[in-house]
Amino acid sequence: MDTPETEERPARAFVLHPDLKSDRDRREAARALEEAVSLAAALPGIELAGQAVVPLARPRAGYLFGSGKMDELGQMLKAAEADLVLIDGPVTPVQQRNLEKAWKVKLLDRTGLILEIFADRARTREGVLQVEMAALSYQRTRLVRAWTHLERQRGGLGFVGGPGETQIEADRRAIDEQIVRIKRQLEKVVKTRTLHRAARAKVPYPVVALVGYTNAGKSTLFNRVTGAEVLAKDMLFATLDPTMRELQIGDGPKVILSDTVGFISDLPTQLVAAFRATLEEVLSADLILHVRDISHPETAMQAENVTEILTGLGVGKDVPQFEIWNKIDQLPGPEREEIANRAARSDGIFAISALSGQGIEGLLEAVAAQFQDHRHEEVLELGFGDGRRRAWLFDENVVQSETQTEEGFTLTVFWTQRQADRYRRL
The missing domain is CATH 3.40.50.300 (P-loop containing nucleotide triphosphate hydrolases)
Structure with missing residues (x-):
């Protein structure tokens, strides 16, 4: 008898919004935390374990938070059984490594989370490539996880559950090679988009x-x-x-x-x-x-x-x-x-x-x-008996070209919608 497959447990995420008192342009903390939680909810495979605003006088270089707050948050994360922390703000590579070791969790900052969401949602070839390029630019200085996930065939960048430490130099070479490859692919996609835009311009x-x-x-x-x-x-x-x-x-x-x-x-x-x-x-x-x-x-x-x-x-x-x-x-x-x-x-x-x-x-x-006066191009077929309409078109100075056919005339006109409406009422 076949045994049912066990579903992978969703990552239990705890959302923290550092309320930086020294930032004069900071948002209302409760609203900012609400948006951060919505961002977390937009990523599949995430289960909310908790959320909190963390008052912060100034960020600490090594750990972002002071030692007392670090311990307090660590206990909070342990009680919530969180295995992923989402910090609503920038986190340096050093801070990320130190916090992950101290709290024994995976950690994403705001940029990493948005990149994950974009990676999951991208559907077009260009979208997928652009997300990958953005992720490479973001992670090049971090190099805290192996890059084998970049060879995966479908959504997600692997920041949430990536493998452990790997050789930094090998990673850096792998990233640089990926960037070169993606740039070449994007150049081809952009050329295609340019052709599509040119085709639309003809209409x-x-x-x-x-x-x-x-x-x-x-x-x-x-x-x-x-x-x-x-x-x-x-x-x-x-x-x-x-x-x-x-x-x-x-x-x-x-x-x-x-x-x-x-x-x-x-x-x-x-x-x-x-x-x-x-x-x-x-x-x-x-x-x-x-x-x-x-x-x-x-x-x-x-x-x-x-x-x-x-x-x-x-x-x-x-x-x-x-x-x-x-x-x-x-x-x-x-x-x-x-x-x-x-x-x-x-x-x-x-x-x-x-x-x-x-x-x-x-x-x-x-x-x-x-757009009533927006000019657009149109091709008209007139019979030999449509002399009045033909004369009107020339009087309006909208005729771009004219070709005589067996049944009459083919005219290419460039006119506004008002002129088109008036012509059809003739």
């Missing part, structure tokens, strides 16, 4: 990019207006690889709508660089829809983070932006009404619920109006 519909803090509701909005089935969950980084769909807005223009990876505070610099190619759709966008979770207590701070990252990516102020105040359905009645009124009085701000559909129609009308 010159304007590009509308959805951006926003992770879990702001971008994918829910994307699904609502396009009818797509992009993964939309109440989970950080539910969307990783970019998704694009053609969208016909009523009787108005067609646009290309792009759903992008969510941003987050303290996004690892390695990932910003690695995902620059993925975010090129934002750089080339004709309109950016900045989706905010207006019900979140830290919505203003999240909006600032998104703006900073967009600026860092090189998105200029000349690119039009709409601000989408999403999740108004999660606000209490009076506050919901106040937010809706504020949005209605402001240009370029729309209060909506992507989940219920409230406010979507007004948003789409504004997007359509934005």
